[in-house]
Amino acid sequence: MTQPARSTLPVLDLSRLDAGPQERQAFLDDLRTATHEVGFFYLVGHGVPAELTAELLSVARRFFALPEQDKLAIENVNSPHFRGYTRVGGERTQGAADWREQIDIGPERPAVPRGDGVPDWERLEGPNQWPDALPDLREVVGRWDAQLTAVGLRLLRAWAVSLGQPENVFDAAFAERPSTLIKIVRYPGRADEESTQGVGAHKDSGVLTLLLVEPGKQGLQVRHGDGWIDAPPMEGAFVVNIGELLEVATGGYLTATVHRVVSPPAGTDRISVPFFYNPALSARVPRMELPPELAAEATGITADPDNPIFDTYGANALKSRLRAHPDVAQAHHADLLARA
Ligand SMILES: O=C(O)CCC(=O)C(=O)O
Ligand SMILES: [Fe+2]
Numbered sequence: 001m002t003q004p005a006r007s008t009l010p011v012l013d014l015s016r017l018d019a020g021p022q023e024r025q026a027f028l029d030d031l032r033t034a035t036h037e038v039g040f041f042y043l044v045g046h047g048v049p050a051e052l053t054a055e056l057l058s059v060a061r062r063f064f065a066l067p068e069q070d071k072l073a074i075e076n077v078n079s080p081h082f083r084g085y086t087r088v089g090g091e092r093t094q095g096a097a098d099w100r101e102q103i104d105i106g107p108e109r110p111a112v113p114r115g116d117g118v119p120d121w122e123r124l125e126g127p128n129q130w131p132d133a134l135p136d137l138r139e140v141v142g143r144w145d146a147q148l149t150a151v152g153l154r155l156l157r158a159w160a161v162s163l164g165q166p167e168n169v170f171d172a173a174f175a176e177r178p179s180t181l182i183k184i185v186r187y188p189g190r191a192d193e194e195s196t197q198g199v200g201a202h203k204d205s206g207v208l209t210l211l212l213v214e215p216g217k218q219g220l221q222v223r224h225g226d227g228w229i230d231a232p233p234m235e236g237a238f239v240v241n242i243g244e245l246l247e248v249a250t251g252g253y254l255t256a257t258v259h260r261v262v263s264p265p266a267g268t269d270r271i272s273v274p275f276f277y278n279p280a281l282s283a284r285v286p287r288m289e290l291p292p293e294l295a296a297e298a299t300g301i302t303a304d305p306d307n308p309i310f311d312t313y314g315a316n317a318l319k320s321r322l323r324a325h326p327d328v329a330q331a332h333h334a335d336l337l338a339r340a
């Protein structure tokens with residue numbers, strides 16, 4: 001069914017989940033509808049303290065203000081696990097350079113030795129690189145991770161119920177060893193005559209993304225129908241979207257929506273912190289048996305031969321990391337590139 005075009009993202013209030021049976025049901029219905037029709041929404045009422053958000057944005061600003069040598073000391077080409085700092089232009093989407101610098105942070109775990117029978121995606125496990133010059137970063141990110149993991153799990157349980165599934169259907173894949181990726185990103189400003197690709201148009205490859213954007217900073221655009229919806233930050237809200245694996249799990253009923261970031265104007269910049277909440281690398285995303293009335297509206301998955309979607313999360317994640325960071329791929333995973 002064609003929906004009327006909208007010009008803004010829907011707003012959902014997570015606190016309604018705990019506001020009695022009627023409010024709870026209304027939230028679940030709104031969640032399902034928003035993720036079916038748009039695939040993106042603002043989330044308020046999530047309970048993450050505003051002070052922590054401010055601390056995170058402050059430590060992010062301090063990180064990017066470090067002398068270049070301190071940032072390059074933790075460059076991601078040092079890490080087979082795709083962790084650490086990427087300089088401006090060092091990451092690619094659809095083959096073109098993204099105009100952003102960032103630090104990638106994943107679960108702090110030991111590296112897994114390579115060997116026969118060890119899946120390639122285990123190469124993504126390993127330690128982070130933290131800047132010696134800014135010890136606060138690790139501490140604040142640790143608290144952020146704990147808070148957002150809790151929000152992510154609540155949302156996944158809500159989706160499960162809203163789709164007629166047992167509430168805990170995602171728990172086994174997520175609760176024990178999630179493969180969360182936190183990116184702290186800075187988009188430098190650019191003059192109009194240059195390319196405007198902050199990050200190129202893409203779908204997120206995992207399950208769920210909770211995005212924090214610095215107040216007042218435009219640039220995020222979300223595909224809707226034939227056009228783009230501007231998604232400026234809303235005070236106290238996360239921008240939430242789902243990734244390809246949740247689309248696959250629901251046979252296309254929930255939508256992983258294309259989005260991009262347009263570079264900010266010259267002389268300004270923009271910081272954002274996407275939190276990609278993903279299951280254990282070995283997790284297979286379940287194919288849900290949807291209730292008939294929902295299944296009737298599931299559009300199915302359009303197979304893209306250039307972008308195969310694997311149903312094991314780790315395979316999907318490794319694919320997108322190798323593409324996004326060709327220099328890390330060359331330095332540490334040339335054997336995989338030769339095989340591809
Ligand atoms: O920085 C943003 O606002 C969005 C970034 C994004 O879409 C991504 O890193 O996948
Ligand atoms: Fe994204």
